[in-house]
Amino acid sequence: MIYLDNSATTKPHAEVLDTFVKASNIYYANPASLHRLGNEAEDLLESARKQLQTLLGFKRVVFTSGGTEANNLALRGVAYANKAKGRHIISCKTEHPSVLEPLKQLEKEGFEVSLLDVDSEGAIDLEQLKKKLRADTILVSLMQVNNEIGTIHPIADIHRILSGTRTLLHVDAVQGIGRLPLDSQAMPDLLTVSGHKLHGLKNSGLLAINKAELMPILFGGGQEGGLRSGTVSVPNAAAIAKAIRLASPVEDHLTWNAELRSFFAGFQDIHIVSPIGAAPHILAIAIAGVRGETLVSGLQQENVFVSTSSACSSKNKQTSHVIEAIGLPREYRDGTIRMSFGALTAHREIIEFKKHFIHVYKLIKGVEQS
Known part of the structure; x- marks a missing residue:
C-alpha cells in the first residue's frame, strides 16, 4: 500500500x-x-x-x-x-x-x-x-x-x-x-x-x-x-x-517533492498546481481533460491512495474553491489531485507511485502499454 x-x-x-x-x-x-x-x-x-x-x-x-x-x-x-x-x-x-x-x-x-x-x-x-x-x-x-x-x-x-x-x-x-x-x-x-x-x-x-x-x-x-x-x-x-x-520537519520531503515535480514535467498535459516554494509535503497537479475522481479511483485499484483536493470537500463533486480562486485554466480544473507526505512516508513509496501513475495514466488516456 x-x-x-x-x-x-x-x-x-x-x-x-x-x-x-x-x-x-x-x-x-x-x-x-x-x-x-x-x-x-x-x-x-x-x-x-x-x-x-x-x-x-x-x-x-x-x-x-x-x-x-x-x-x-x-x-x-x-x-x-x-x-x-x-x-x-x-x-x-x-x-x-x-x-x-x-x-x-x-x-x-x-x-x-x-x-x-x-x-x-x-x-x-x-x-x-x-x-x-x-x-x-x-x-x-x-x-x-x-x-x-x-x-x-x-x-x-x-x-x-x-x-x-x-x-x-x-x-x-x-x-x-x-x-x-x-x-x-x-x-x-x-x-x-x-x-x-x-x-x-x-x-x-x-x-x-x-x-x-x-x-x-x-x-x-x-x-x-x-x-x-x-x-x-x-x-x-x-x-x-x-x-x-x-513532530519535526522531514528533510526528505523537499527531495521527494522535487523528484515528483521532475517526473510530472515529462507529461505535456499535466500542470503542476503547487507553486515553487510551497510546503514540501504537499504537491498538487492537474491533468487536462481528466476528472480527479477518475485518477483517484484508478490509483486506488493499484493500492495507491491520494485525494482530489481537501478531503473535507472532495466528495461533493464541486470544483474546489481554492482551484477557482487561483484561476486554474478550465481544462485542468476537474483533473486536480493532491499527493501529501507524512513522517511515515518512505522513499520507496515515491518510486513505486511513479510506476503506478504511469500505468493508470496510460489506461485513462487510452495509450497502449509498452
Whole structure:
C-alpha cells in the first residue's frame, strides 16, 4: 500500500497510541472531580498543557475537539468579545471551510468580512492587505499553509504589518505545525492545531493564545478557563502533546517533492498546481481533460491512495474553491489531485507511485502499454 494522503489525515505514531491507551487506563477520572483520581487526571492534563505552551511558545492553550472547533472559537470568540472595538475581519478566499463558514455566519450577525484575493500560485498581495486594514479591523485570520496546494502565507510579514495596531492575528497552522517553523519573533495572537494531521488522534486539537480577549462559543460547566465547556479528554490532551513533541520537519520531503515535480514535467498535459516554494509535503497537479475522481479511483485499484483536493470537500463533486480562486485554466480544473507526505512516508513509496501513475495514466488516456 502507498499512502500519499497525509494532508487529509495521518496514521498515528505508535508512541501516541501508547500514551493515549495508558492515560485512558490510568487517568480515566474526570479532571474536575475533587477526589484523588480526579486530582491525578488534572495533574496530567495541566502537565500536557504546560508542555504544549513551551513547545508552541504560547501563553495559553485551550483543548478542543479539533481544528474546526479551534478555528470557530478563534473567529467567533474574538468577534463577540471585541465587537465594541470594531466589526471588521480580514481573511482570504482560499482559507479552509472551517474559517470561511464561520465568517459567513458572522456576516449574517452584522460583522463585515473582507476576503483577500490570491494570484495563480495562491499567494496574497500584502499591499491589498494594507489597503483593507481599517481602524475597526479586529482580526486578520490567515492559514500558514494551504491544505490543497501548499502555498505558504508570509506570516512574519503579516505580523509586522499588524504591529502597532489593535488588530489581532489568527493563524490556522493545521498544515504547518511540525513541518514548518514559525518565526519566534513574529508569533500570532492565536494559533490553531489539529492532532490527526501530526500523526496524533482525531477529535484532538487546540487553540493556542498569546494575546486575545475571547468569549466562549460553548456554554456549560466552564472548563478550560471558561472558554470551552465540556469534560476535557485527558488522554487526548496527553496524546496531542506527545504528537507535537515527536513532530519535526522531514528533510526528505523537499527531495521527494522535487523528484515528483521532475517526473510530472515529462507529461505535456499535466500542470503542476503547487507553486515553487510551497510546503514540501504537499504537491498538487492537474491533468487536462481528466476528472480527479477518475485518477483517484484508478490509483486506488493499484493500492495507491491520494485525494482530489481537501478531503473535507472532495466528495461533493464541486470544483474546489481554492482551484477557482487561483484561476486554474478550465481544462485542468476537474483533473486536480493532491499527493501529501507524512513522517511515515518512505522513499520507496515515491518510486513505486511513479510506476503506478504511469500505468493508470496510460489506461485513462487510452495509450497502449509498452
